[in-house]
Amino acid sequence: MHRFLFGGEDLSSSFFIGYILALIGGIILIITGLISVLISPFLAFSALGALGALASGIVDIIIGIICVIGAKFVRHLGWGIVLLILGIIGGGLGGLLVVIGALLGLLAHFTHD
Numbered sequence: 001m002h003r004f005l006f007g008g009e010d011l012s013s014s015f016f017i018g019y020i021l022a023l024i025g026g027i028i029l030i031i032t033g034l035i036s037v038l039i040s041p042f043l044a045f046s047a048l049g050a051l052g053a054l055a056s057g058i059v060d061i062i063i064g065i066i067c068v069i070g071a072k073f074v075r076h077l078g079w080g081i082v083l084l085i086l087g088i089i090g091g092g093l094g095g096l097l098v099v100i101g102a103l104l105g106l107l108a109h110f111t112h113d
């Protein structure tokens with residue numbers, strides 16, 4: 001199946017698992033960011049709290065979109081490092097999945113023959 005997704009390239013299983021984890025983590029970050037943006041005005045006790053939750057949700061959405069786009073390139077050194085940093089910044093379950101996926105992609109990069 002992964003040969004179909006990546007143009008017939010022979011890929012290691014650690015790269016493919018890293019790709020899937022980074023993709024799922026990015027999607028989770030987008031969903032939690034959307035929930036935060038949509039619900040923040042109703043749950044905040046002050047305008048400043050609502051603004052902070054709104055800004056946090058927007059940052060999560062942006063990080064999630066970058067992670068979804070970069071998940072396909074997790075095997076490349078630059079993208080692996082970018083996804084690792086974004087996963088740490090994003091936090092939560094989605095960020096954790098992105099970090100694990102980036103680490104597996106970097107592992108596939110350094111163990112490639």
